Amino acid sequence: MNAAFADPAAWPICIVAGLLMLAGLLLAGAKIVPPVLSDILALAATAAAGVLAAVLAIRIGDHPALYWMGGWTPRQGQAIGIAFLADRAGAGAAAFAGLMFTGAIWFARGYFAGARNHFHVLMLLFLASQCGFFFAHDLFDMFVWFEMMSVAGFALTGYALRSSSLDGALNFTIINTIGAYLILMGIALAYAHANALDFSAVRAVAQGRPDDPVLIAAFVLITTGFLTKAAQVPFHFWLPDAHAVAPSPVSAIFSGIMVSIGLFGVARMAWDVFAPCPAVRHLAHVGLISIGCGSAIAGAVMALMQRHVKRLLAFSTISHVGIALIGVGLLGQQGLGGSLLYLAGHGLIKAMLFMIAGIMLSTLGGIDEIGLRGAGRRIWPAGIVMGACALVLAGIPVGPLDAGARMMDAQARSNGLHWLALVIGFAGALTGGAVLRVTGRVFFNLGPMTGEEDAAPTDDEREHANRPFAAQLVPVLTLLGVWVLLASMFARSSERFALAAAHDMALGADFSSRRALPHMTPILPWLPALVAVAIASVDLNRHRIPDVVYDRLMGLTRPGLHMLQVIHDSVIGEYVLWMMAGLLLLAGIAIF
Amino acid sequence: MSDVFSLLPWIGAVWLFGIGLYGIVSSRHFVHLTGCLAAIQSSSYLVLLGIGYRYGAVAPIFYDKRPGTQAVDPVVQALVLTDVVIGATVSALLLALVLQLHKRNGIVDPQAMRPMGKSAVPTAGGGRQPNGHTA
Known part of the structure; x- marks a missing residue:
């Protein structure tokens, strides 16, 4: 035990195995362990996992370490064993996951009363497999953790066993399972030519023959699978259905960390494994940036058109993860670091917003923005937090979300992509505006007249x-x-840590020039937030707009918006076809 | 001749993936859809096993073989085994969800499902049925 603690490389396996063991024990004792004890044990375990991962991230510093399970170290250049990699990117992500899960399990106290402790078991499995994914240094190992996490997620989505939650869970399961099989086929192709599954071994082979079409096809398939989990256009259709119907603590986890995992996987693949292939770098640059932009814009527009608050937040997740995906596609360490920091900032804010949605469900007895108009006045503190979160989403120049955006923007401008700030501002303004509108309507009784959100799907769900x-x-x-700590005391250190994590993930390489540009947006930093406030005020004051102006505006926007609504209001078969179209798009970019 | 045979698993994999996908897109029953998903999964088994296959080689069990005998790749077989377990988990979960759905509203037609259990956007295209409502 002492030896294990002396060697930080062994910590990841301790974290994962500890969580799995506790999950097993809780499941075995489901009938005798009192709920309070389950709560305490699960909370202690997730918090301990997060703290251990954070300490590991600091202790491991500049020297990422591999831990070969069972002592199966590579012999004569052949890696047969399975390794866990302890680096700042993986450990930092695991620490953040620990924080998210601690928050969510705490928030869920009493939510699942009477359901024994299966919720805790699933959450612990969920966290353990996420940590395993972050530390994995082997293609197939990564896939197994990924699938384990997915299955825990599927089960948690359908937990309420209501008609709509079963529907969402089925949609989620089917789309993501197809994505997982695509990943597996990609792994098989990579193995066919590399004869190895270890990241470094596959990378060494890619170095030897960078133009190998089989390796490029492998990257396309794996990326498609991970982008499905990351819910990027056009692989995103499962997300609004699943997020909207999952229990709100679970939605907080989904948006806070699970969706980011797909992005983490893409970044690991692009930087750690397939980076020596020029076609892969081209695909990562062109493909990820265009998909990211599409998601950022489509997600933001869709978010503004929702009335079901959780569905609205789900679309805003698609939008913000799209922006982080652009950061990965910039192929620079600064962009990647910005992307990681942006995801962390977004995860914190989105987890808070989903918890507030949960509070609305349990204290106001509904989640429909229009139906709840004015109902939230007696729980006004939640409204104030929600409004603050909306402003942060919109991009006020404070906190990790904004710091990440500025890092990505600086990278983009040194690549000559000066328009990135516009996309970030657009997504922030629309999603922030949408959340502000909900705040105004529910907590401050504004907005008697509804707009296009009236036609959006909704549900009459309640929670305990x-x-x-x-x-x-x-x-x-x-x-x-x-969040306040990250925005004030630890602002500089979190930026430095994100850069260090990106450096570890990129293995020290940097594929795009970086000039030391000041971290500053060319447009006024407060502009997106102001636009968000303006959008929310227009939406809430529709009854004051003269009919002539209003009808002209609606007439201009209605056909496009209606088409978007119809596309998103469809059946699983069509979602699968969209997914295949996305796969063909990625393959096309790789070929041409 | 062996060229044709070495292509066979790939043709089979593409075929299975294609019919699985077609089945999912056109499915009218969730149990049927679960089966189609299994067909897609089988195509990934074929890819894996095809990659590890060696002509004239034995199974990778060296109990009664001389060390150094040419054997098929045991790694992909281990991958397939793990994949079978994952596939079984997902299928079991899907079927459990379908069973619950059937208990709730008696409809197990994927084409009748709409987000949030109901359709709000009036659609022009025909053939869409009224959906299952929450009780």
Whole structure:
């Protein structure tokens, strides 16, 4: 035990195995362990996992270490064993996952009363497999953790066993399972030519023959699978259905960390494994940036058109993860670091927003923005937090979200892509505006007249009303506290850490020039937030707009918006076809 | 001759993936759809096993073979085994969800499902049925 603690490389396996063991014990004792004890054990375990990963990230520093399970180190250049990699990117992500899960399990206290502790078991499995994914240094190992995490996610989505949640869970399961099989086929192709699964071994082979079409096809298939998990256009159709119907603590996890995992996987593949192939770098640059832009814009427009608050937040997740994907596609360490920091900032904010949606469900008895108009006045503190989160989403120049955006923007401008700030601003303004509109309508009784959101799908869901409002607000405020710390005291160090994590992930390489540009947006930093406020005010004051102007505006936008609504209001078969179209798009970019 | 045979698993894999995909897109029953997903999964088995196959080689069990005998690749077989377990988990979960769905509203037609359990956008295209409602 002492030896294991002396060697930080052995920590990842301790974290993962510990969580798995606790999950097994809780499941075995499901009938005898009292709920309070399950809560305490699960909370302690997730918090300990997060703290251990954070300490590991600091201790491992500039010297990423491999841990070969069972002592199966590579012999004569052949790596048969399976390794865990302890580096700052993986450990940092695992620490963040620990924080998210601690918050979510805390928030869920009492939510699943009477359901034994299966929720805790699933959450622990979820976290363990995420940590395994972050530390994996082997293609197939990564796939197994990925699938384990997915299955835990599928089960958690359908947990409520209502008609709509079963529908969402089925959609989620089918689309993501097809994505997973694409990943597996990509891994098989990579193995066919590399005869190895270890990241470094595959990378060495890619170095030897960078134009190998089989390796490029492998990257296309694996990327498609990971982008499906990351819910990027056109692989995103499962996400609004699943996020909207999952229990709100689970939605907080989905948006906070699970979706980011797809992005983490793409970045690992692009930088760690296939980077020596020029065609892969071309695909990562052109393909990821265009898909990211498409997601950022489509997600933001769709978010503004929703009335089901969780569905609205889900679309905003697609939009913001799209922006982070652009950061990965910039192929520079600064962009990658910005992307990681952006995801962390977004995860914190989105987890808080989903918790507030959960509070609305349990204390106001609904989640429909229009139906709840004015109902939130008695829980106004939640409204204030929600409004603040909306402004952060919109991109006010404070905190990790904005710091990440500025890093990506600096990278983009040194690549000559000066328009990135516009995309970031657009996505921020629309998603922030949408959340502000919800805040105004629900908590401040504004907006008597509805617009295009009236036609959006909604649901008459409720969640357990047995939990006091204050107890639910505490985890939200705790996450807010973490955000404030990251925005003030640890602002510089979190930026430095994100850059260091990107450096580790990129193995020190940098494929795009980086000039030391000041971190500053060319447009006024407050502009997106101001636009968001303007959008929300227009939406909430529709009844004051003269009919002539209003009809002209609606007439201009209606056909496009209606088409978007119809596309997103469809059946699984069509979603699968969209997915295949996306796969062909990526393959086309790789070929030409 | 062996060229044709070495292509065979790939042709089979593409065929299985294609019919699985067609089945999912056109499915009218979730149990049928689960089966189609299994067909897609089988295509990934074929790819894996085809990659590891060696002509004239034995199974990778060296109990009664001399060390150094040419054997097919055991790594891909281990991958297929793991994949079978994952596939079984997903299928079991899907079928459990379908069973619950059938208990809730008696409809197990993927074409009748709409986000949030109901359709709000009036659509011009015919053939879309009224959906299953929450009780």
